[in-house]
Amino acid sequence: MKDRTITVSVSGSGGSGAVTIGLVLLKSIANVGFYGYMSRSSGPQIRGGESSVILSFSDHPIERNADGIDLHFALDWRGFERFSDEIALNSDSCVIFDSSHDTLPDMVAKIGANIIEVNLKEQVKQIKESLPNSFAIGILAAQIGLPLESVFKALQQTLHQKDEAFIKDTIRAIEAGYTLLEESPSLISDWQPSSQSRWNISGNEACGLGALRGGIRLVAAYPITPASDIVEYLAPRLEKVGGTVLIAEDELAAMNMVIGGSFGGKASMTATSGPGVSLMTEAMGLAVASETPALVVNVMRGGPSTGIPTKSEQSDLNQALFGMHGEAPHIVVAPLSIADTVSATQWAVGLAEAMQTLVILLSNQRLGQSRAIVDAVPAKTYELQRKVLAEESAEPYERYAVTEDSISPMAIPGNKQGLYTAEGLEHTDAGKPSSMASDHLQQLRKRESKVAQFDYKDEWAEILTSGKRSRAIVLTWGSTFGSVKESVMELNREGMAIDLLALRLLMPLRVDAIKELCEDKQVIVVEQSYSGQFYHYCLGQGAIGASSLSLAEAGPLMLKKSDIKHFIKEALL
Amino acid sequence: MRDMIQEAFTAKDYLSDIRPIWCPGCGHFFILRALAQAFAWLKLPNEQIGLISGIGCSSRIPAYINAYGFHGVHGRALALATGLKAARPDMHVVVAGGDGDGYSIGGNHFIHACRRNMDMTYIVMDNEVYGMTKGQPSPTTEPDWESKFAPHGTGIRTFNPLGVALASGASFIARGFAGDPNGLTKLIIEAIEHKGFSLVEIKSPCVTFRPDEKEWSKTMRKMNMVPTDDVLEAAGKIHGSDGLDTGIFYQATLPVFEPHSTKEKTVADFEKEFEV
Incomplete structure (x- = not known):
């Protein structure tokens, strides 16, 4: 909570509505001007299996779950053991559970978290069409400090096709849930709402x-x-x-x-x-x-x-x-x-x-x-179009002609000037099948060179530099970026000068550019694969040196920020 | 006037100058000729023809026709053609290939192309053998035909393409014979004109690996089938045939899969859905 992020998880057996709770809370936090991120996990059953959501909220854009859980709501404990890896409860967590189904499992009790029992069966009896998860929404909204109006608005946005009586009773249930527990201080009172248009x-x-x-x-x-x-x-x-x-x-x-x-x-x-x-x-x-x-x-x-x-x-x-x-x-x-x-x-x-x-x-x-x-993500203009053969082209057409940029105009069916047969066999520049060494080499070069010499501009990577002379650079790609970025930024705030390079373009690998960024720095490669595929790829291509270190962890658990930070600190000792 | 039009469209206009790789005497030469003649008769603009194939002797055919062609991977010609037809409903899509390509490795696509009943024509040049790989048994090879690949024969009954096509929903089902060029040209013309998925399964002798198929010129019955739109009657004809009958076995008007798209929205309309 130090970094103005709160993380809330909800779990329950199939049909209990854990995912709906998540969707409503996510919309609620958006309605008050904040940001949020919701990951979900479910068991293998088609229906009736356990499901869980983990939500992280903040007043700045957030695209990952924090390492620990601040608040957990268990609609029931059935199948919870499947999620115990993902939902990382600790002694600082607050756990609320519906005691009308089952008692607190030992595996949760021994964590030493703050436990609050609620009996939702009793609550449901009071309101005709209510469901336990509506009370849970109210309880969680109150614990977080979300104003009720934001939740009602979110409810309307989520349940637009349900009938009015149901929505009315659901609203009553949320209200009842909101005041069920002792009033607690809002967790979001010092957050600054965003004025950005958001999605x-x-x-x-x-x-x-x-x-x-x-x-x-x-x-x-x-x-x-x-x-x-x-x-x-x-x-x-x-x-x-x-x-x-x-x-x-x-x-x-x-x-x-x-x-x-x-x-x-x-x-x-x-x-x-x-x-x-x-x-x-x-x-x-x-x-x-x-x-x-x-x-x-x-x-x-x-x-x-x-x-x-x-x-x-x-x-x-x-x-x-x-x-x-x-x-x-x-x-x-x-x-x-x-x-x-x-x-x-x-x-x-x-x-x-x-x-x-x-x-x-x-x-x-x-x-x-x-x-x-x-x-909101504004539309970009990349100016990337297919090079097509003009309708009025007078030249004899060669589909695979070798051009300066190795990209030859493509004739689109319907164009009288461009009749050709697209070939999966090796071919001549005119597209005629050929097994000749010279044709093979010519077309291999063509296909390689158009990709190699293309201008990928700045899109190829996200580069974050510490602003100082960095001792290390972390190299990553894909969805691990969120956790790695937060880790690196925190370490920079703690006084370590570390750069971050996150590749968007993995092939062709921008070897020279990567080498330049990594020069004289300890390279740490972070990824989510058991064998370190990305690390070995970069190493094999000569983009990074033999002294580079690899933090590679198998899925499916998200790489923890604390683990990444620890690894980097150890590496730089 | 009529003569002038005839002059403007001849088989030659549709034949490219690339020499086929086929063996002398191969049935495929007759099919190539019949296909070009059918295009000429129908006066199809070359640039509006998409001739799609997979892999095999017969699948070389797009290079020999002066049109837009695609020589893709083994067994997937129908899938590629489906993508083309969906993207370009204005194109005349013709798919050509052999028995191994269409009935074995591409068997699943065959079933689903029949089922989709998109407006395209599928020409199978069936020589009951894998010729390009030098004489292995295909799904239409008799179970007792001995080869290096299957020294005692496959022991597996032959595939019935017409029966499978009927069961799967094709709306035009015909068998032709490479040795009957006139009948074949007519069949291809009718198949292309038919609205829906048309199968023209053509017996085409492989003189190199199946010299016994030369006998077909004596045994095949030329255009002896009378079309029906009755599925049960067609089933009787298909399953009652010894494989030597030719002509249209089944032709019916069935729903044709045609993706309908509009331009009622813009991407910006969809972006609004995300706004909070």
């Missing part, structure tokens, strides 16, 4: 919006957790801006549909997770070889095989970098936060279009399925 958005929605901004007109996908939300966001919207969502029979079909749509002249993408990418990989190589723009969004989950479908990891990096057979130069981009997902996705679409190649965007479950109150 309530999930990472997967952010990806969908970025796709729309980037001009995506065809999405082909097969359902997979945790990426389906992207398609569900786009399905009703894309068709209203002139686009289409195709339901593919499998991921192999999805990727080929994307290539077909893009060949037809429409910016196309798919959204999937690691197992889906595995199935798409052959056709991803086709996008590279045939120089057809294509965007593949991978919302990573724990792997290998079916792995941990509902939880996060950054362990598909190697697959994204090296998954294809043959030499297949392509682009790998990763958003750094929920807000950044909007622009990173828009950028990724532009890169695919401009370079006529495959772009993989690596999000992950934590980034995709978390929701945050963020400052």
Whole structure:
């Protein structure tokens, strides 16, 4: 709470309404002008399983959960042991639980937290249509110090389709919950409300919006957790801006549909997770070889095989970098936060279009399925367009002609001047299949050079410098950015001069730029993978030296700020 | 006048100058010719044709046709074509490939392309063998055909593409024979004109790995089927056929999947949904 952040968690068995509580509280905090972040975790059951949310609130933008829990509400304790890793209760935590179901489990009792029992069954009896989670909303709102009006407004925003009698009783239940416990000091009284225009958005929605901004007109996908939300966001919207969502029979079909749509002249993408990418990989190589723009969004989950479908990891990096057979130069981009997902996705679409190649965007479950109150993300102008053959072109057309920037104009079907066959076989500059060494070398060079010499501008990374002569630099990527950034900023405030480099462009790796930033500094690479995939990649490419250190932790638990800080401090002893 | 139009569109206008890799005597040459003739008869603008294929001897065909083509990966031509047709409903989408490409590695896409019944034509050049990889048994190879890959034959019954197409929802189902160029051209014309997913399964002898298929010129029955729009009747004809009958087995008007999009909104409208 020192840094004006409070963290509240809610857990319960399926149907108890933990997620609804989270959504209402998140909206409430937004209504009073603050920021918030909500991650969610659920058991493997389709319905009826346990679910939990962890919310962190602040008066400044926040895109991570704090290490510890300030306030926990247990609607019941069933299945709580599944979340005990994530919901890190400690002796400073305040735990409120509904004692009408079960007693306090030993594993919680021994933590030594401040425990408050409430009997919600008794409360529910008093108000006809009320549900226990409505009382919980009231109790938590009072504990946090949220004004009731902000909660009611949030309720209206959440339950817009429910009937009036139900909403009335729910409001009564929230009011009753609000005054149920002894009045406690507001936790947010000294916070400064923001005057910024803000959004309530999930990472997967952010990806969908970025796709729309980037001009995506065809999405082909097969359902997979945790990426389906992207398609569900786009399905009703894309068709209203002139686009289409195709339901593919499998991921192999999805990727080929994307290539077909893009060949037809429409910016196309798919959204999937690691197992889906595995199935798409052959056709991803086709996008590279045939120089057809294509965007593949991978919302990573724990792997290998079916792995941990509902939880996060950054362990598909190697697959994204090296998954294809043959030499297949392509682009790998990763958003750094929920807000950044909007622009990173828009950028990724532009890169695919401009370079006529495959772009993989690596999000992950934590980034995709978390929701945050963020400052509105203005649309960017990247000026990245597909180079197409003019309708009136008089020159004999060579689809794969070697040009100065190695990007040749693409003929869009319908153009009389550009008849050609897109090829997955190695080919000549005219597109004729060829197995000749000279043609192979020419086209390998073309495909490599367009990606290598492209101007990625400042978008390739976020760079935070301490302002002083830094002793160390932390290198990270993707969703770990939030925790790493806070750790580095705190250490800087504590007097250590440390820089931070977070890559948005993972392939091609900006080796020279990274080397320059890391020069004479202790390099610490932080990531969420068991084997240190990112560390080994940077090392292998020669971007960092052998004395670099690796903090690599497997998912699905979020990297803790305290652990990152501790690691950095130890490294610099 | 009519002659002038005929002059303006001949098969030659649709044939590229790339020489096919096929063996002399291969049935595919006749199919290529029939396809070009069908395009000419229909007077399709070259730039409005999208000829999509996968991998195999027959899948080389886009390079030999003067149009927009895509020579993709093995078995996925129908999926790629689905993406093209969804993005560009104005294009005449024709998919071509072999029995291995379409019925084995691409079997799932075959089922779902029939089911979607999008307005496209699928030409399968079925020689009952994998030719490009030098003579392995395919799903349409007889179970007792011996090869290095399957010295005792596969022992697996043959795949019935027409039956699967009917069960899956294709609205035009025909079998043709490479050795009957006129009948074949007519079938392809009717298939392209048909609104919906049209399957033209063409028996095309592989003279190199299946010399026995040369017999087809004697045994195949030319255009002896009469089309029906009755599923049960079509099922009877398809399952009652010994595989040597040609013509349209089934043609019906069925719902065609056509994505409908509007331009009633802008991205800015959707951004408002996020405002708190």
